[in-house]
Amino acid sequence: MTIKPAGTSGDWRGYLDSLAAFGMRPGLERVEALLSALDRPQDGFRSIHIVGTNGKSSTTRYAAAICAAHGLRSAAYLSPHITGYAERVQVDGLPLAAEAFGHAVLRVREAVAALPRELGETTQFEALTVAALLAMAEADVAAAAVEAGLGGRLDATNVLRAPVVVLTNIGLEHTDVLGDTRAAIFAEKAAVIKGGDAVFGALEGLEPAAERVCAAAGARAHMLGRDFDVMGRPSDFAVTTECGRYDGFSVPTDAAYQVTNAALALEAAELLLGRLDSERTRQALAATAVPGRLQVVTRHPLLLADGAHNADGMRALLGSLGAMEFPRPRVAVIAVMRDKAYTEMLATIAPEFDVIVCTTASEPRSLRADELAAAAPPTAHALRLETEPDAHIAVRRAQELAGSAGTVVVCGSLYLLEDLADMLAAGAA
Secondary structure: OOOOOOOOOOOHHHHHHHHHHHOOOOOOHHHHHHHHHOOOHHHHOEEEEEEOOOOHHHHHHHHHHHHHHOOOOEEEEOOOOOOOHHHHEEEOOEEOOHHHHHHHHHHHHHHHHOOOHHHOOOOHHHHHHHHHHHHHHHOOOOEEEEEOOOOOOOOHHHHOOOOEEEEOOOOOOOHHHHOOOHHHHHHHHHOOOOOEEEEEOOOOOOHHHHHHHHHHHOEEEEEEOOOEEEEEEOOEEEEEEOOEEEEEEOOOOOOOHHHHHHHHHHHHHHHHHOOOOHHHHHHHHHOOOOOOOOEEEEEOOEEEEOOOOOHHHHHHHHHHHHHHOOOOOEEEEEOOEOOOOHHHHHHHHHHHOOEEEEOOOOOOOEOOHHHHHHOOOOOOOOOEEEEOOOHHHHHHHHHHHHOOOOEEEEEOOHHHHHHOHHHHHHOOO
């Protein structure tokens, strides 16, 4: 593709920050127009499109890592970020240089300025997505794993015509936008399937709907537990696919849910590339750490950071914590977005903790700490609630409460982990 100079003027981070004021406006018209103006960079590489409720970022990282291990220059597009905007684009396992991402953002800003007024204001996620696709093309990637944002049908990433789509799972989330039933949410997310191969995680009763969507789109369905399967724990698991069995795999985490995400990624990569080299795949998965997914930050107390941001995520987190036998006293530091099922999230996690410190993330959608505490349901467990609006102070308070022998779990929102990125990096175990 032809690269046009973007110029060096302007603060690209400030530009992206300014777009946050326009919120979320689902639709593809602006994204399509921007990509057309930029010579359709997304057509320059093969892609795996990952949608679903939970596990998208991890599956995206694993799929990109497997592709890279097989000799392809590979990229991953992730959201949201924890340490900075450029983290959203990973090339061969490393965050794209801020200068390269900034160059792409400035190109997008120029294209936005030329859009017809009737298309309306470009949102931050739209600009980020277009910049990511452009940056990946400029980095000459051959394959990319692309994580969807909200939903699927009207999500900015649905400009792809991906030969492989992964739908990780379906839970009740963003019901005001996607629908108030799992079936409605599934329909929105599965709408990205446009032929090719579709990989499905646990659907829990939505299998017939998946078959109908694939039949209508002319796609081949590959379902976990039917067409491929996974067994084992993070330190030793095996995946069986249509091409054979891969075993002796591991991922660098104690998070049990990552075994399923790795299996989804492996199945998707195999469908894109053909039979995989077992040893290359083994090395790729073993080397792929996913930040903010049961991330061990310190040992005394045991401080863990996890991006669980809905009730299903909280249940998955508790499953992994239970396998670890995490020591008491147990203190959770939680911030939650107001469009989540926060009462159910608190009800899910409360029985396993001695204290919950409610805090607030800097994201405007975050509940205030006192609002979150007020939503805590009655429980037979002798739960103690505290509020601390400042997230850094909240973590320090939780460490005091846990003592050197206890456990602190920071969870509820990836935006909270972004706010605490300095603390989490400084205390990395």
